Amino acid sequence: MDRYTKTGILCAGIAAPSADNSQPWRFEWRGDDLDLxxxxxxxxxxxxxxxxxxxxxxxxxxxxMVIHAGSLGYVADLQPFPQPDDELWVARIRWRRDRERALPEPLAAAIEQRHTDRRFPWRGPITTATQARLDAQARLIPGQRLWWPQTARERNAARSVIRQAETLRFKSPTLHAELFSSIRFAAGWHTACEEGLAPMTLAVEPPLRPAFQAMRRPAVMSVLNRLGAASVLGWRSAWLPIRLSPGLCLLVIPSTARSDVLAGGRALQRVWLQATLDGLSVQPYAAAGVLSLGFVPVEPAFQQTLSRLGSALHDLCAPGYGLVFLRLGHAQSAPRDRSGRRAPGSFGALP
Ligand SMILES: Cc1cc2nc3c(=O)[nH]c(=O)nc-3n(C[C@H](O)[C@H](O)[C@H](O)COP(=O)(O)O)c2cc1C
Structure with a gap:
């Protein structure tokens, strides 16, 4: 595998989404094998x-990386979590050239275009053909599936679970500190940044920006919360955009084993790339699923809310664990504001 191909594979990997644009990846080449x-x-x-x-x-x-390399005629032999006592070593990938199996990889064309869009309202429809294509992409990764609310009751219940989880991100001092520490206010409202959340990608309306920025101070958030700010923010950031979008689905993983969460990330990406090819805008909502797994150390006062959220999610999508909701719809225009990435060299030695 030549250096140009290896660099192309890394760039495809780095284009992937990550929570709060944290880009938590390291790459190490060992000959033609790649450790993630x-x-x-x-x-x-x-x-x-x-x-x-x-x-x-x-x-x-x-x-x-698998999709990009596949488009160049390489097959990946994946070994997830190769050394169980090394919790940071996620996978070893052995690349094989397979001229026989040079299948077209339509999803490769969407790797650079895919992005998070937090604007609304979005229009429809999400056709059953589109739903079937997204379902098929999720199911290509064994054990993974999408759940779609079928009835008004299910749609309301899903929106309510997401709203409550997003509200908690502003109510809990621990979650509030984490959220606001990932927002790069120093970049201003018009510039991208190479890591973390650039304010311009958050779709905050100009008149609300000073108040939003002031909320990064715990004392301000605490005073505003006495007036109900967290609930308004949960409604504005989740309930309303979802209500005004035609599609919502949930990635469901079979267990919380790390190999299943990793596989969930693979399925999430296939679904998102397919949605991009279908012309859809996508915003993920991960708080409901991730917080209700019970691993996140929030203040005891919020534990009961979390366990209620967990039961409500389970009632909706069992068997399995609903992990990431995706809000879907057709935006009127392409967004100008996209998140940046760090330079490839910062993820480990270049090939
Ligand atoms: C696991 C995961 C969870 C995410 N959770 C959220 C979320 O709850 N809300 C949100 O607006 N974006 C969420 N995102 C989107 C990221 O913030 C986004 O991918 C990142 O900022 C990079 O931007 P890009 O997707 O436009 O490349 C999530 C992404 C991933 C991979």
Missing amino acids: RIDASRSGHVSDTRYVLSDLAAGACLEN
């Missing part, structure tokens, strides 16, 4: 206890 590791300095904190978010991002990164 989780970056200890960018993972394992608060919501990422037990590496759920990092494993999802690693799965998405892995899938991008």
